[in-house]
Amino acid sequence: MNATLLSGKPLAALIQQRARDEARNLENDGVRPVLAVVVATDDESTHWYVRSIERAAERAGIGCRILDLGHDATEQVLASVLKHLSAEPSVNGIILQAPLPAGVRTDALVSHIAPEKDIDGANPLSLGLLAVGQPAFAPATARAVVEILDHYDIPVAGRNVVVIGRSAVVGKPLSLLLLERDAAITVCHSKSGPLERYTQTADVVVVAAGRTGLLTGALVSSESVVIDVGTNVLPDGSLVGDVDEASVLGVAAALTPVPGGVGTVTTSLLLLHTAEAAREQFRSLIAGPVG
Numbered sequence: 001m002n003a004t005l006l007s008g009k010p011l012a013a014l015i016q017q018r019a020r021d022e023a024r025n026l027e028n029d030g031v032r033p034v035l036a037v038v039v040a041t042d043d044e045s046t047h048w049y050v051r052s053i054e055r056a057a058e059r060a061g062i063g064c065r066i067l068d069l070g071h072d073a074t075e076q077v078l079a080s081v082l083k084h085l086s087a088e089p090s091v092n093g094i095i096l097q098a099p100l101p102a103g104v105r106t107d108a109l110v111s112h113i114a115p116e117k118d119i120d121g122a123n124p125l126s127l128g129l130l131a132v133g134q135p136a137f138a139p140a141t142a143r144a145v146v147e148i149l150d151h152y153d154i155p156v157a158g159r160n161v162v163v164i165g166r167s168a169v170v171g172k173p174l175s176l177l178l179l180e181r182d183a184a185i186t187v188c189h190s191k192s193g194p195l196e197r198y199t200q201t202a203d204v205v206v207v208a209a210g211r212t213g214l215l216t217g218a219l220v221s222s223e224s225v226v227i228d229v230g231t232n233v234l235p236d237g238s239l240v241g242d243v244d245e246a247s248v249l250g251v252a253a254a255l256t257p258v259p260g261g262v263g264t265v266t267t268s269l270l271l272l273h274t275a276e277a278a279r280e281q282f283r284s285l286i287a288g289p290v291g
Helices: 009-028 044-060 075-087 106-110 124-131 140-151 171-180 245-249 262-287
Strands: 034-039 063-068 093-096 160-164 184-188 204-207 225-228
Touching (some): 009 044, 009 140, 009 262, 034 262, 044 063, 044 262, 075 093, 075 106, 093 262, 124 171, 140 171, 140 225, 160 171
Parallel strands (some): 034 063, 034 093, 160 184, 160 204, 204 225
16 A cells, blocks of 8 residues: 555544534524434435434534435425525524435425525535635535645645546535636546546546546556545445545555545534534624615
8 A cells, every 4th residue: 555545534523623613602692503404315324324414413512403304205395394494593504415305306406595504505506606706605525625635735726636527516616616726627527538538647636426446546646646525335335435445545645535534524514514604694693684
């Protein structure tokens, strides 16, 4: 093994402490941050993840309301719940947890999440604000990648960064965040052709395609820092990323592990975003209506 493992756990602990500190400061002002998680699936791995968010929120002094609407919830019911939560003063952050029932249009639902409570950057308005450099919550997974690079002092300004995957959850918002850091961005997808054309000369490679073993050691160089965003569940229940870890570890300069990498930081950021959203909403309440 040649590559340095970039664990997300030390950074996650620091972010959790920031969330705790902010929650404690808000408590002194009579405010307790509250996160609402809307769930509509019988997938046990999803429920396990949501429970992990709930436990982490409790440790951070943040309230967490789990709204389990069942695997057969209709789009109309989900929309109604999101509208209600967006208007509810006691709720500061909202997550619509995937997967959703068959036939439910995610893009039609996320627009019902108020941008100021959209702590996972799901509403298209949030992505638009991000694109023009205005204040908005980035999707927590995309921000987690940037936080890991910062934490380990990995520069991106003027460097060749390849992002594999163009989803609205990771690839697109991450590209915007990295552009703000003056990185030279290439986004690869299913129509890009051979990946080695882009990845073998990249300083940083971020893989977020949802395909087990997509990036192998043959596709990177000894100078590459590889960030694995993938979360794929194998038949035996184990979790792996999009990187063929064994081969990449023998070639690349650094690699984030799965589990224990980006995902760990993502959960902590959701809590920090909730506390930050609560602070901004409290300030707006104190300031009162403009005009």
